[in-house]
Amino acid sequence: MAVGEDPLDRAVSIAREDGHSPDQAGWPELAETTRERVRRIVRPGEPVEAVHDRAGGADDGSRTFVSTRVVVPALRAAIEGPDVAVDRVRLDVEDTVLRSVRIDVVARWDEHLPSLGDRVIAIAGEVLTDLLGPRAVPVTVHVVDLTVEDPRA
Amino acid sequence: MSSTTHRAADDALVRAARAGDEAAFAALVDRYGPGMYGYARRLLGDHVDAGEAVQEALVSAWKSLDDFEGRSHIRTWLYRLVHRRAVDLQRKRRPVPVEDESLSIMLPPARTDPLQQVLDSELLVALQAALETLPWNQRACWLLREIEEMSYDEIAEAIGLTEGSVRGHLQRARQTLAERMAPWR
Numbered sequence: 598m599a600v601g602e603d604p605l606d607r608a609v610s611i612a613r614e615d616g617h618s619p620d621q622a623g624w625p626e627l628a629e630t631t632r633e634r635v636r637r638i639v640r641p642g643e644p645v646e647a648v649h650d651r652a653g654g655a656d657d658g659s660r661t662f663v664s665t666r667v668v669v670p671a672l673r674a675a676i677e678g679p680d681v682a683v684d685r686v687r688l689d690v691e692d693t694v695l696r697s698v699r700i701d702v703v704a705r706w707d708e709h710l711p712s713l714g715d716r717v718i719a720i721a722g723e724v725l726t727d728l729l730g731p732r733a734v735p736v737t738v739h740v741v742d743l744t745v746e747d748p749r750a
Numbered sequence: 751m752s753s754t755t756h757r758a759a760d761d762a763l764v765r766a767a768r769a770g771d772e773a774a775f776a777a778l779v780d781r782y783g784p785g786m787y788g789y790a791r792r793l794l795g796d797h798v799d800a801g802e803a804v805q806e807a808l809v810s811a812w813k814s815l816d817d818f819e820g821r822s823h824i825r826t827w828l829y830r831l832v833h834r835r836a837v838d839l840q841r842k843r844r845p846v847p848v849e850d851e852s853l854s855i856m857l858p859p860a861r862t863d864p865l866q867q868v869l870d871s872e873l874l875v876a877l878q879a880a881l882e883t884l885p886w887n888q889r890a891c892w893l894l895r896e897i898e899e900m901s902y903d904e905i906a907e908a909i910g911l912t913e914g915s916v917r918g919h920l921q922r923a924r925q926t927l928a929e930r931m932a933p934w935r
Binding site: 619684 | 813870934
């Protein structure tokens with residue numbers, strides 16, 4: 598401690614440095630254990646019924662369900678690009694039937710937003726048809742933020 | 751990186767993690783986990799309890815990212831989670847005397863100057879002992895302001911108090927700690 602330095606100020610300075618260091622005693626092991634626990638956690642999802650045209654149109658009672666855990670990342674992966682990032686996807690599922698989709702996006706500030714919205718709705722429609730079959734589901738797009746740089750960065 | 755750019759990068763990580771991207775969540779853990787652990791260690795005075803509080807907070811964050819509305823910064827939300835777990839642990843445990851062994855985990859990283867390191871270590875042990883004489887909310891407010899460098903409204907958000915109450919706790923904590931550390935002058 599330098600001559601004249603306040604002991605509390607000095608202690609605060611050391612505690613700040615130590616308390617934010619990734620090398621502080623115990624943290625590396627704790628970080629690894631936490632990452633391991635996160636990997637094992639299956640986040641909650643719910644089944645959505647997929648509808649496909651079957652040959653002959655006979656209904657034998659067979660059904661296919663796709664988890665919302667599959668639908669949401671698929672929408673995100675298809676929509677995102679250098680000009681748009683998905684902030685949140687909300688699926689309104691009622692009795693395993695997908696009723697509507699709301700997609701919140703972050704766009705680049707210089708994007709023409711109505712065109713961007715139309716494009717996101719079209720892409721979402723293709724993804725939903727691909728995963729769940731040709732059932733019309735209303736998709737709403739909300740632009741919740743604008744960024745100067747790549748919104749995915 | 752400016753605070754605005756930093757915030758934008760955090761928002762992008764939150765969006766990706768919310769969509770199930772584990773790597774994005776791991777990046778948030780790497781960014782804020784050490785500070786959360788340091789905060790919990792000094793608040794609880796015990797590295798085992800601190801580890802439990804931080805791990806439970808981070809697992810809970812991963813499970814409930816959808817509930818994070820983005821009104822506060824992700825850092826403030828994570829500290830709120832770890833503070834709540836620390837409160838739960840504090841309620842459960844009986845008061846125990848502080849042992850030298852539990853304080854040894856508070857020692858700073860090794861430095862090149864051995865004399866300075868000894869002085870710094872003793873100073874940190876003295877700080878921890880002084881902190882543990884403070885009432886809980888005073889200790890939390892002081893740590894979040896002085897060590898985590900949060901604003902008053904962030905502290906209020908993190909520990910569920912009003913800004914006025916935070917200011918009051920902080921003032922009393924500063925006064926007590928200045929008195930406790932005075933013999934080191």
